[in-house]
Structures are given as C-alpha cells and as structure tokens.
Amino acid sequence: MLKYVLLGFLNYQPMTGYELERHIQSSTANFWHAKLSQIYTTLKTLEQAGFVVSEMESQEGRPDRRIYTITEAGRNDLLQWLAQPLVELETVKSTFLLKLFFARPIGKQAILTHLRLHYDLHQQQLKTYREIHTKTAGQILLDHPVLANDAVLWNLVRRFGELRELMYLEWLQEAIDVVEQQLPGDSA
Amino acid sequence: MLKYVLLGFLNYQPMTGYELERHIQSSTANFWHAKLSQIYTTLKTLEQAGFVVSEMESQEGRPDRRIYTITEAGRNDLLQWLAQPLVELETVKSTFLLKLFFARPIGKQAILTHLRLHYDLHQQQLKTYREIHTKTAGQILLDHPVLANDAVLWNLVRRFGELRELMYLEWLQEAIDVVEQQLPGDSA
DNA sequence: CGCACCATGTAATGCGTTACATGATTTT
DNA sequence: AAAATCATGTAACGCATTACATGGTGCG
Numbered sequence: 088m089l090k091y092v093l094l095g096f097l098n099y100q101p102m103t104g105y106e107l108e109r110h111i112q113s114s115t116a117n118f119w120h121a122k123l124s125q126i127y128t129t130l131k132t133l134e135q136a137g138f139v140v141s142e143m144e145s146q147e148g149r150p151d152r153r154i155y156t157i158t159e160a161g162r163n164d165l166l167q168w169l170a171q172p173l174v175e176l177e178t179v180k181s182t183f184l185l186k187l188f189f190a191r192p193i194g195k196q197a198i199l200t201h202l203r204l205h206y207d208l209h210q211q212q213l214k215t216y217r218e219i220h221t222k223t224a225g226q227i228l229l230d231h232p233v234l235a236n237d238a239v240l241w242n243l244v245r246r247f248g249e250l251r252e253l254m255y256l257e258w259l260q261e262a263i264d265v266v267e268q269q270l271p272g273d274s275a
Numbered sequence: 276m277l278k279y280v281l282l283g284f285l286n287y288q289p290m291t292g293y294e295l296e297r298h299i300q301s302s303t304a305n306f307w308h309a310k311l312s313q314i315y316t317t318l319k320t321l322e323q324a325g326f327v328v329s330e331m332e333s334q335e336g337r338p339d340r341r342i343y344t345i346t347e348a349g350r351n352d353l354l355q356w357l358a359q360p361l362v363e364l365e366t367v368k369s370t371f372l373l374k375l376f377f378a379r380p381i382g383k384q385a386i387l388t389h390l391r392l393h394y395d396l397h398q399q400q401l402k403t404y405r406e407i408h409t410k411t412a413g414q415i416l417l418d419h420p421v422l423a424n425d426a427v428l429w430n431l432v433r434r435f436g437e438l439r440e441l442m443y444l445e446w447l448q449e450a451i452d453v454v455e456q457q458l459p460g461d462s463a
Numbered sequence: 464c465g466c467a468c469c470a471t472g473t474a475a476t477g478c479g480t481t482a483c484a485t486g487a488t489t490t491t
Numbered sequence: 492a493a494a495a496t497c498a499t500g501t502a503a504c505g506c507a508t509t510a511c512a513t514g515g516t517g518c519g
Contacts, residue, residue, distance in 0.1 A: 089478080095376070104500095117372070120366050122480065124479090124501085148487075149497060149498075152498065165377070166381065172392050173370060174392065181307070181365060182276060182361060185307050188428060189428075192286075192354055208362075239457045240376060244376050246450075258435050265431060266427070271424065277506080293469070313506080313507060313508075316472085316507095340470065
C-alpha cells in the first residue's frame with residue numbers, strides 16, 4: 088500500500104525518497120506512515136516495475152540525491168486504484184484495547200493509570216492536529232491555488248483525525264468513570 | 276501481538292486453536308483478528324517457548340483436537356505484559372483515508388459513490404455491534420458470575436467500537452456534504 | 464447431493480521494522 | 492563540541508496473509 092502513498096505524492100511533482108518521507112510525516116501520518124528504509128526499497132521496486140523513473144542529481148555541499156518521477160504507467164496504475172471503491176470495512180488492530188480487554192488481573196489502580204496516561208497522549212495529539220495542519224495546508228494553497236480542490240479532500244482527512252481524537256477523549260473519560268465506579272478496589 | 280490474544284483467552288480456560296479463533300471472531304474482532312493458519316503457527320511457537328502445553332484428545336465422530344493449556348511461565352509473561360503501560364500512541368493505517376486523500380482526479384461523483392458506500396458499511400457495522408454483543412456477553416455472565424469484573428472491561432471495549440462507528444457515520448455525513456458543496460461537478 | 468461445520472496443519476509470499484553502514488553541513 | 496538535518500542504501504528478522512492439503516459429520 089505504501090506504493091500508492093508514493094505514487095500519490097509523485098503525481099504532484101518529482102521528488103526524492105527523503106522528501107517523500109517528510110511529506111508523509113507532515114500530511115499523511117494521520118492515516119499512513121513508513122520508515123525511510125521501506126520508502127527506499129519500495130521506490131526501487133516501483134522503478135523495476137516501470138511505475139517511476141529516477142535520476143541522480145549532484146549538489147554542492149550536500150549529498151547527491153535521487154529524484155523520482157512518475158511514469159505514464161505509474162499514473163495509470165494510481166488512477167485505476169483510486170477509482171476502485173473499497174467494498175469492505177478495514178480491520179482494526181489496537182494493542183491498547185487488547186490490553187484493556189484482558190486487564191482485570193492487574194487491578195483497578197493500574198488500569199486507571201493506563202487510561203489516564205492514554206488520555207494525556209490523545210489530548211496532546213488533538214492539539215497537534217489543530218495547530219500543525221492549519222499551518223502547512225494554508226501555505227501550500229497560497230503557493231499553488233490550482234490545488235484548491237485537492238485541499239478540500241486533505242482537509243476532510245485532517246478533520247477525521249480531529250474527530251477521532253475527540254471520540255477517544257470522550258470514550259476514555261467514560262472508561263475512567265466506569266472503572267472508578269464499577270470495579271472493586273485492589274485488595275492490599 | 277497475537278501471542279497475547281491467545282494467552283489472554285487461555286488464561287481463562289484451556290482450549291483448541293479452532294475454539295480460540297471463534298472467541299476472537301465473537302469478541303475481539305473489534306480490535307484484533309487473525310486467520311486460523313496464524314493461530315496454529317503462533318500456538319506452536321508459544322509451546323516451544325514454554326508458555327503453553329498441549330495434548331491431543333480423541334473424539335468420536337469428530338476430528339482429533341489439540342487442547343492448549345497456559346503454563347505458569349505463560350501466565351507470568353501475560354501479566355507482565357498487561358502491567359506495562361503503553362506510553363506512545365499507536366499508529367493508524369487506513370486505506371480508505373489514503374484513497375480519499377489522493378482522490379481528486381477521479382472526480383466528484385466517484386468520490387461521492389465511495390463515501391456513500393462506506394456510509395452503508397459502517398451503518399451495518401454499528402447494528403452488528405449493538406446486537407451481537409449484548410447477546411454473548413450477557414450469556415457468559417449468566418454462566419460464570421465470577422467474571423463480572425472482566426465483563427466491565429469487555430463492555431468498555433465494545434462501547435469503543437460503538438463510539439467509533441458513530442464517529443465514522445458523523446464524519447462521513449459531513450464529508451458527503453462538503454464534497455457536494457465544495458467540489459465542482461465533473462466536466463462531461 | 465452439496466454445503467457448512469469441525470479440525471489441523473505447511474509453504475510461499477508480502478509487507479513492515481530494526482539494525483547496520485556512511486558521511487558532510489548546519490544549527491545550537 | 493554536540494546534535495540535528497540532509498541523504499541513501501542493505502540485511503536480517505518478524506508478523507501476517509494466501510494458497511495448498513486433508514477428511515469426516517450433520518443438515519437441508
């Protein structure tokens with residue numbers, strides 16, 4: 088799947104693996120992420136498959152960089168993938184919920200600690216979504232007003248992240264209340 | 276991680292790989308799932324590591340079954356894992372959001388189709404959460420009232436699934452409205 | 464008669480992470 | 492002087508999926 092993240096970005100403009108990573112960090116981290124090592128290997132297989140081409144560029148006072156450009160075949164593959172609707176729900180895996188599900192043996196206080204810690208983490212996350220994104224998305228639009236329609240979709244995805252965090256906070260608060268009231272105290 | 280799903284269930288009572296799969300389907304599918312093939316191979320490695328032991332049981336008119344029992348070492352490992360709090364947020368991957376993020380080239384109508392289809396899927400999912408779970412969780416409690424405290428946590432996790440679906444529906448409705456109003460119609 | 468359920472496993476492949484390896488420039 | 496940024500890659504490993512392989516019982 089990382090394949091389509093890379094093709095998606097390269098469809099806007101040619102860039103290096105390193106730059107792709109920063110784009111991912113600043114805009115898709117919300118729903119997709121990858122390590123540099125995987126980005127580089129995936130770019131390599133994409134080039135072997137003919138979906139991108141690359142050329143080295145020498146820079147002064149900086150390391151050489153390999154710039155990737157999407158090909159016609161790559162663009163076709165991307166568009167065909169985008170057009171195909173998802174007809175099944177995606178499966179979720181959450182270590183946190185898994186732990187909570189089986190957590191009874193560790194006792195009430197330990198469970199509350201876990202929940203409160205998670206509450207703080209999500210509060211922090213919500214804050215970052217609201218700050219960072221308004222900054223970068225607005226800047227891109229000033230530079231490239233052609234992307235106004237793309238930006239509508241970017242904002243929807245950002246909004247999803249915000250709603251998800253709000254939901255998490257609501258649920259965690261509910262969970263803390265329930266545990267406090269319904270679980271018996273740890274026996275000393 | 277599947278390791279801890281299996282140990283978690285085996286900590287209640289011994290059972291087979293096949294039974295573990297049905298437990299996963301009916302109660303943890305919400306936040307963790309696995310194919311039978313993976314369950315069997317993971318049980319094997321757990322046995323090699325000494326966290327579970329197994330014995331074959333012959334049945335009349337049914338295939339033999341291999342019953343797994345958690346060991347003291349397995350229980351210790353599980354408890355130690357449960358006690359360790361998660362200090363970082365989990366990363367999310369969503370093919371659906373990824374597609375939406377890059378979807379502009381497929382045009383307004385195709386995007387709306389994707390969103391509406393997803394809306395139906397989540398509406399269906401919400402319904403199943405509300406139906407199925409009230410059934411099975413209630414039944415277990417009638418059979419084993421000792422598990423009342425465990426059931427509090429099970430219900431919290433179920434509630435998370437419900438809230439997540441509600442959030443999804445809210446967002447999808449918002450997304451449909453935004454796309455209808457802010458994206459220009461496809462050029463014919 | 465065909466399908467679903469019970470029941471267990473192996474092999475091949477794919478996707479992703481961690482660790483290893485290198486090295487100059489700019490910022491603190 | 493140390494840390495962060497720029498920049499690219501390989502190798503080993505782990506987790507998960509798909510496909511393959513087998514076979515009896517019960518139900519409609």
